[in-house]
Amino acid sequence: MNETVKNTLLFAVVGGLILLTGVMQSWNAALLILNMGLVSAVMAIGVNLQWGFAGLFNIGVMGFVALGGLAAVLVSMPPTPEAWSAGGGGIILGLLLGAGTVIAAVVLHKRMRPGPGRALALLAVVVIGFFVFRAVLDPSVDAVEKVDPAITGYLGGLGLPVILSWPIGGLLAAGAAWLIGKTALGLRSDYLAIATLGIAEIIIAVLKNEDWLSRGVKNVVGIPRPLPFEIDLQNDPAFVERAAGFGLDPVTASTLYVKLGYAALFLIVLVVLMWMAQKALHSPWGRMMRAIRDNEVAAEAMGKDVTRRHLQVFVLGSAICGIAGAMMTTMDGQLTPGTYQPLRFTFLVWVMVIVGGSGNNFGAVLGAMLIWFLWVQVEPMGIFLLEVLTSGMSDGGLKSHLLESAAHMRLFTMGLVLILVLRFSPRGLIPEK
């Protein structure tokens, strides 16, 4: 059995699993798995670019995904004119002042001679800058958040088509990645890991607390969609007629239609990114990346600027995660900062890449689809398993406790899968060539 046949078979198995879900459970459930699987595949391509190509250990995927989600809000939601007139200018000015303080500190650090004088000047700039920033920002934030807090209470977005937020989400994530990469790349790999873990938590904290930006934990709901609403389809006689032609009732048909629409959009993005990633992998640039990954010292001796190349690939990979985040928020139609969990958005993507085969784009996509399928299905399977196991037990505290805890089986299972793959098949399902 040659490699192509094996890989095709692996993809066919995952496709078969999803089809089986459609037959056994419902086609809506199957399409839901497919859609999130596609989004996860985009994230996995991003992480694979960083880890598989360049050996960079980024565990802040969640933060970049959340920035993509923020982009969906900022691009597509209608602006809130009252909020803008109440404090929009103040907030923009405050943010500019904040950025100016940081830039001034960096310039000062570069220009002045090291010594106590520089330390004092730096401290003065940072402290004064911080208080000016807060003094300008705080009143405006209060004013904005007072504007009809039950419905808006934030500045709103630009009111542009939501699809635009996908590239913009990528840009936003790329910007954040550039800042982090500038500071933490070039240090040891664990430090990059800690730094990215931290920035992801901070991005989530900002999204949760800065109500003027995206309503915080009050969530932004009703993000415009690139596809028609189900209810409109159901009221459209032409659609109902066509659905009847397939032998479907209008409600099921409309939900399936919308989900298939998302699947098609996501597939386009995935194919484009996949094509680009494959081109990159087989270009001189990709070979250089792998050379740097395998032996930094040798690559440096050949005149390659390791830190710059790392920064480049770190920004690119994070941007792809941002695109995936914007796609996900678009599909959900809402931004809910409370649901961003590192275990779900960072570590799960890592499991996907490693199980699929780090360094191989097809592996990453396969791993994403497979692991996402497991993530969704392990819970019902775990409950079923425990029901079988406990069926002989008498009803009591232990039995109900076991059944209640079944939901936590998935974390355990994912950890187990990761460790088993790393131990027995460290190159993954579709190994790097």
Place this chain on the structure above:
Amino acid sequence: MDFLNAIVALSNYVLIPAMSYGSQLALGALGVTLIYGILRFSNFAHGDTMAFGAMVTILATWWMQSMGIGLGPLPTALLALPFGILGCIALVLITDRMVYRFYREQKAKPVILVIVSMGVMFMMNGLVRFIIGPNDQNFNDGARFIISARDFRTMTGLDEGLAIKTSQGLTVITAVGVVALLFWFLNRTRTGKSMRAYSDNEDLALLSGINPERVVMYTWLIVAALATVAGVLYGLDKSFKPFTYFQLLLPIFASAIVGGLGNPLGAIAGGFIIAFSEVTITYAWKKIAIYLLPERFEPDSLVQLLSTDYKLAVSFVILLIVLLFRPTGIFRGKSL
């Protein structure tokens, strides 16, 4: 009088909470730093190791409470602590045997071990949630305060009260005891010296006949004990919730790195630096300012530099500053 009141308020809201939080961070960071020094990787499962040890202790506490065993004014958890430590030791030794040893023999790159520890973190996290559930668990009993705010006010006649929770007092005392014991062990005993030798220069240690597996085993024993103590103290002081232990990972790593990874003294200093910065930066200083400043200058706002929701940002910024200006940490850990 105002000045005294200001000092009391400062101790009550800043110094005492920061002391106990700092002790908890220091104990956690010591575990991370020891693993880094001996096994040479950053153990991402440390937060969940703490959660596991604390969980076993909680289960033992509940059992003791149901049997009517208690320590009077002190929390029963202290009696249950040895069970927690034993449980945690069993867990980490099994993990080491089944997971880490393979990579040690292969001399795998540290980053592979970090990813493996991520998998272990997943499993431990799942295990803890599976056994005790994801919710808050309260297991603190005994007297709540060593000295309560009201007693302090009647005692001294000041307007401000000073409250010291039993858990805070216990945290600091236990931490001092544990750290003293650890340093005595590392500096005075044969095993401790062999651990330091192994951490310092692996080849030389192997040449002089130190058994690496023994060193590794002792390291895990100590780390399990430290993690359990830290986890239980944190749980007594705040509350036990599996997810918060995962979130402790960032401040703990920040403490270990700020102090210098691989350096035990640095871990302690780092823990207190992080804790004091977090508390002072997120505390609303209005009350103290009112006591100290003349009436005309009294602030209208809370005088809070950052809202408490950004605690994590504080440890992160300190971490970044240290990484940028002194990547080996304040106490020059073994890195790079």
